[in-house]
Amino acid sequence: MTVTAPKGFRAAGVTAGLKASGNPDLALVVNDGPSKAAAAVFTSNRVAAAPVHWSRQVVSDGRVDAVILNSGGANACTGPQGFQNTHTTAEKTAEVLGLSATDIFVCSTGLIGEQLPMGKIVPGIDAAAAALSADGGPEAATAIMTTDTVPKQAVFTGADAEGNEFTIGGIAKGAGMLAPGLATMLVVLTTDADVQPEMLDVVLRDATRVTFDRADSDGCMSTNDTVVLLASGASKAVPSAEAFGQGLTQVCAELARKLIGDAEGASHDIAIRTFNAATERDAETVSRAVARSNLFKAAIFGKDPNWGRVLSAVGTTDAVFEPDQLNVSMNGVQICQNGGIGQDRKLVDLEPREVLVEIDLQAGGAEATIWTNDLTHDYVHENSAYSS
Amino acid sequence: MTVTAPKGFRAAGVTAGLKASGNPDLALVVNDGPSKAAAAVFTSNRVAAAPVHWSRQVVSDGRVDAVILNSGGANACTGPQGFQNTHTTAEKTAEVLGLSATDIFVCSTGLIGEQLPMGKIVPGIDAAAAALSADGGPEAATAIMTTDTVPKQAVFTGADAEGNEFTIGGIAKGAGMLAPGLATMLVVLTTDADVQPEMLDVVLRDATRVTFDRADSDGCMSTNDTVVLLASGASKAVPSAEAFGQGLTQVCAELARKLIGDAEGASHDIAIRTFNAATERDAETVSRAVARSNLFKAAIFGKDPNWGRVLSAVGTTDAVFEPDQLNVSMNGVQICQNGGIGQDRKLVDLEPREVLVEIDLQAGGAEATIWTNDLTHDYVHENSAYSS
Numbered sequence: 001m002t003v004t005a006p007k008g009f010r011a012a013g014v015t016a017g018l019k020a021s022g023n024p025d026l027a028l029v030v031n032d033g034p035s036k037a038a039a040a041v042f043t044s045n046r047v048a049a050a051p052v053h054w055s056r057q058v059v060s061d062g063r064v065d066a067v068i069l070n071s072g073g074a075n076a077c078t079g080p081q082g083f084q085n086t087h088t089t090a091e092k093t094a095e096v097l098g099l100s101a102t103d104i105f106v107c108s109t110g111l112i113g114e115q116l117p118m119g120k121i122v123p124g125i126d127a128a129a130a131a132l133s134a135d136g137g138p139e140a141a142t143a144i145m146t147t148d149t150v151p152k153q154a155v156f157t158g159a160d161a162e163g164n165e166f167t168i169g170g171i172a173k174g175a176g177m178l179a180p181g182l183a184t185m186l187v188v189l190t191t192d193a194d195v196q197p198e199m200l201d202v203v204l205r206d207a208t209r210v211t212f213d214r215a216d217s218d219g220c221m222s223t224n225d226t227v228v229l230l231a232s233g234a235s236k237a238v239p240s241a242e243a244f245g246q247g248l249t250q251v252c253a254e255l256a257r258k259l260i261g262d263a264e265g266a267s268h269d270i271a272i273r274t275f276n277a278a279t280e281r282d283a284e285t286v287s288r289a290v291a292r293s294n295l296f297k298a299a300i301f302g303k304d305p306n307w308g309r310v311l312s313a314v315g316t317t318d319a320v321f322e323p324d325q326l327n328v329s330m331n332g333v334q335i336c337q338n339g340g341i342g343q344d345r346k347l348v349d350l351e352p353r354e355v356l357v358e359i360d361l362q363a364g365g366a367e368a369t370i371w372t373n374d375l376t377h378d379y380v381h382e383n384s385a386y387s388s
Numbered sequence: 389m390t391v392t393a394p395k396g397f398r399a400a401g402v403t404a405g406l407k408a409s410g411n412p413d414l415a416l417v418v419n420d421g422p423s424k425a426a427a428a429v430f431t432s433n434r435v436a437a438a439p440v441h442w443s444r445q446v447v448s449d450g451r452v453d454a455v456i457l458n459s460g461g462a463n464a465c466t467g468p469q470g471f472q473n474t475h476t477t478a479e480k481t482a483e484v485l486g487l488s489a490t491d492i493f494v495c496s497t498g499l500i501g502e503q504l505p506m507g508k509i510v511p512g513i514d515a516a517a518a519a520l521s522a523d524g525g526p527e528a529a530t531a532i533m534t535t536d537t538v539p540k541q542a543v544f545t546g547a548d549a550e551g552n553e554f555t556i557g558g559i560a561k562g563a564g565m566l567a568p569g570l571a572t573m574l575v576v577l578t579t580d581a582d583v584q585p586e587m588l589d590v591v592l593r594d595a596t597r598v599t600f601d602r603a604d605s606d607g608c609m610s611t612n613d614t615v616v617l618l619a620s621g622a623s624k625a626v627p628s629a630e631a632f633g634q635g636l637t638q639v640c641a642e643l644a645r646k647l648i649g650d651a652e653g654a655s656h657d658i659a660i661r662t663f664n665a666a667t668e669r670d671a672e673t674v675s676r677a678v679a680r681s682n683l684f685k686a687a688i689f690g691k692d693p694n695w696g697r698v699l700s701a702v703g704t705t706d707a708v709f710e711p712d713q714l715n716v717s718m719n720g721v722q723i724c725q726n727g728g729i730g731q732d733r734k735l736v737d738l739e740p741r742e743v744l745v746e747i748d749l750q751a752g753g754a755e756a757t758i759w760t761n762d763l764t765h766d767y768v769h770e771n772s773a774y775s776s
Binding site: 113307311317 | 432433436462465466470501502686690695699700702703705711712724726727728733763765767768769772
């Protein structure tokens with residue numbers, strides 16, 4: 001159920017000493033082939049971290065041999081020295097694995113604006129390479145955690161048209177700064193299917209668009225978000241784009257839900273589904289506006305079915321709707337009908353962790369769901385104390 | 389220092405019984421003329437409250453004789469019955485004052501999605517009319533409070549070219565849901581200058597654009613925001629648009645700062661100034677993006693000068709800048725230089741309530757400031773318990 005589930009991969013997670021806690025903080029995932037096909041998507045933040053600049057270049061030829069990831073430091077806003085440190089990380093990894101640095105993908109996560117302690121990372125890479133194993137995925141998933149409380153992993157098994165089985169595995173980290181154009185989120189996906197880089201790229205973009213891009217914990221876009229997909233071809237399965245994309249979307253959706261489920265301080269996981277929209281974009285825009293309303297999110301924390309705060313968020317969008325035709329339900333109770341008072345709000349049970357908000361625009365046939373969480377004391381606490 | 393400071397106005401604030409607390413909840417401001425010129429700006433939220441729909445129509449002819457305002461209920465998302473209740477409120481106010489209902493401006497604030505208790509409002513209007521006095525401004529300022537901890541008032545005195553003095557007074561309420569296109573904010577401005585509706589409208593829009601529109605407490609746009617300006621002409625002063633606009637902007641800025649200073653649960657008042665921008669719009673966009681970052685706001689609550697969260701917010705905008713040329717200072721310490729590490733973050737003192745964040749885009753000569761506040765436990769607490 002992890003990145004080493006597909007054939008052709010080894011992984012490791014070790015303690016290099018970047019975290020004061022002494023927890024594992026350096027992960028390595030190696031593709032042993034025969035294929036080294038790869039694709040990746042990155043944060044759309046214009047202030048991108050050094051490893052994002054580096055890795056964008058690495059994957060541009062569709063080939064990645066290994067991914068080295070550190071927690072305990074984002075290496076963002078660190079200037080030329082920061083880029084040099086990413087370069088050194090790739091060089092060292094290439095050296096111990098007998099590969100080329102230009103095929104080494106680098107990811108970092110942690111505090112922005114601090115230089116990485118290279119005196120710890122360089123020997124850590126030796127340790128990670130020595131620890132590589134065909135069942136090392138869980139250790140890698142643990143080593144990339146920051147404020148995450150649990151490692152996140154997922155797997156899918158399918159078959160191509162001729163019945164050859166293939167597997168897709170993934171690991172993810174991220175618990176805050178989750179927003180579109182991705183999140184503070186590092187995701188490594190692996191597969192033993194034999195898929196060429198061009199198709200990997202298309203399928204990966206399609207899958208992230210409807211999964212990670214729709215997980216919006218706090219509206220804050222990270223400098224480091226990365227999703228990388230490696231294909232070893234070791235299963236000899238050659239699935240169609242449709243079959244492979246379906247499996248990949250399933251793995252991405254499972255990881256995205258796990259990210260939201262572990263969001264910093266959250267006490268409710270909230271799915272905001274907008275339907276009967278004129279377009280999918282309208283539905284996404286409306287759901288996202290509600291997901292970003294601090295007032296709405298604080299109300300859910302207080303178990304208050306405050307549908308007025310839903311409508312006031314919907315009203316800020318340019319989606320097609322008439323204010324007096326909006327319907328809103330929470331956990332199945334339609335508390336707002338035609339823009340006014342519907343069923344008794346006391347009927348809504350917000351005790352369960354899962355909350356479903358459904359917004360009916362009565363304007364068409366499209367829909368989209370955004371996953372978010374509530375705004376809690378613990379969110380404020382964790383994010384007021386993170387770097388101090 | 390209030391709406392009754394200018395000549396020609398009477399005001400009152402009484403307890404109609406809308407609030408469970410028994411605090412004053414109904415305010416009335418009457419323009420006794422000789423002029424009844426008026427202008428107003430409203431929320432741009434498409435889900436607008438019944439009183440917004442009504443008052444937009446009332447002011448469309450440039451004349452307002454009186455403003456009746458209630459706290460204890462927003463009368464938003466209340467359907468045809470809600471509009472009827474606003475109409476009844478205007479009719480009753482007109483009747484007791486001997487005026488026409490079509491010249492009665494109505495404002496409401498409080499919880500969305502509940503019908504107003506008209507059985508309390510109607511007799512309350514009798515009480516308010518009976519209590520009207522030429523120094524009733526402070527009572528009116530108190531009666532419009534919701535989660536506000538203090539009433540907000542301001543005044544300005546100037547003179548026209550011939551030396552005739554005029555006064556501008558104002559009252560405001562609002563402590564959350566403060567965002568652009570205004571806030572959950574009701575503002576009544578009065579003046580005894582003799583200014584025609586057309587000029588009032590232009591000057592009011594100019595003044596709110598750089599004051600209330602740049603107060604962004606929590607990014608949430610209300611269904612009820614209204615700023616109304618009444619001119620009695622009682623001073624006989626006829627100031628130029630420039631002289632009047634300057635005074636009006638000063639009053640609006642003072643009220644806007646008081647709104648942010650009383651924002652729900654805030655422990656820091658934060659001014660985010662972006663300068664050396666290519667355009668004023670760029671500067672405003674950048675400052676607003678930072679003002680809306682929960683991660684940045686929680687960090688300030690924790691007295692953590694986390695400039696990485698500033699840069700990650702700046703990076704989400706489309707403003708003209710190069711990431712490696714961004715400078716950021718907090719309370720005078722330049723902790724980020726050229727997109728990287730600047731002075732030691734330990735030098736930043738975030739103990740004072742006032743925080744100044746300055747962002748240098750190195751892209752031009754324009755600037756703008758957005759006023760916001762930090763994200764605190766108390767904000768979450770107040771907004772999780774508001775309606776329950």
